[in-house]
Amino acid sequence: MVNMHSPHGAGPADDRTARARIRDEALRLFAERGADGVPLRDVASAAGVSAALVVKHYGSKDGLRDAVDEHVAAVFEAMLAEVALSPRPEPAELRSLAETVAGHLPPGSAVTDYLGRMLVDGGPSGTALFRRLYDVAVATLDAMVTAGLAEPGADPRVRAAVLLTNDLGALILRRHVADVLGLDPLSPEGTARWGAEILTIYATGLGGRAPEPRPDEPKGRP
């Protein structure tokens, strides 16, 4: 059907045909229900092939899982590189990493959900992803400090981690937020209200009159 007359595309660069379909459907279903919880046969029938072909291409279900992990990581890295070369020299503050991901992706893309699930499911790829995100957050905070947009806290590494987990919390819990607020923080119209609130807090704090360290007691519990 599809004309695939690449002479000998032996490498994994020939993404097309049923193989890519399997990977894409696996990504979609894994993002929805989690890798465990999706039978191989479901992936196969979603891709319009037999279950045996899936293992023929990817060796095993773990192999498919790894392939999807690598693919998502590649997409994420590509997006990161594109952002680094973005037309605005000012790195748009932190801009919310999750917002950036959602903005540079098709609206209903499963990649966002899959990234969240990688972080939550606790596999080695999730750990690697978080380490990468942490490095980005540290570098971003450093850039903001250099640009005079922020101060390093008492411990810049802790501050970067706080900013990162704040961001990822909204990404992971977006369904629940949309439930109680009627507003998906990653949707284009949600970005306005949600992101504005975050920027306000980051700019001026919560606004209460208590920035002065009172001689009351520094710690409530020992």
Added chain:
Amino acid sequence: MVNMHSPHGAGPADDRTARARIRDEALRLFAERGADGVPLRDVASAAGVSAALVVKHYGSKDGLRDAVDEHVAAVFEAMLAEVALSPRPEPAELRSLAETVAGHLPPGSAVTDYLGRMLVDGGPSGTALFRRLYDVAVATLDAMVTAGLAEPGADPRVRAAVLLTNDLGALILRRHVADVLGLDPLSPEGTARWGAEILTIYATGLGGRAPEPRPDEPKGRP
């Protein structure tokens, strides 16, 4: 073995014996590996009983799951009530909800992890839990506003949700934070550095000199 001469304790108030052991071990294992991913036989052997007894007591695995959900919700509500009657009339700001949970629980308690998993796994009980947490966050922010410790933002409901997801992000991602920082944000010694950073941000913002709304452009992307 254990003297349980309550005449006809038909209600679920007779917590003791093997039944409670099953529930506790299920809670521990479910928190570790997720409810799917833990065979009934593992729960049974961890509790020192047979698999058949588990379903005799809880009807099915879903029944056990529901029982654990309800138990965790009850523990959480009890903790919430205890905090509400706490010796400090000032509600200790938001104090980080996750911190409160971790503080009022045995150090290695599985309840914390189980709560995080409930929020992530996307079941109805997770939705109910988040709604409850959201109500608490809205009420807490309102109390802070009344006490002059914070201002409602442009939209207090959004601000409460932001504070909540910030908190829960640290709870859900604590393993990853501990990995990159060598510091569990929920541990007693982690609370100092992590919580201090958060309080600083909430008190004064990130500290950069940009709180003035510049006439540049309010939104980067349409």
Added chain:
DNA sequence: ACCCGTGGTGAACAATCGTTTACTATGGTG
């Protein structure tokens, strides 16, 4: 003494799921 509800067990059942095996079609190459 008789019965019966409660707590408990081990073996068997049936469904699901990952994987293997044997087999077919097809199209390019020596």
Added chain:
DNA sequence: CACCATAGTAAACGATTGTTCACCACGGGT
């Protein structure tokens, strides 16, 4: 043409898992 690698399938296998069944012990009530 003969060959063979590639893409593909259907069916069966084996392990795991939730659930059920038949059975045992025993401690009160009447």
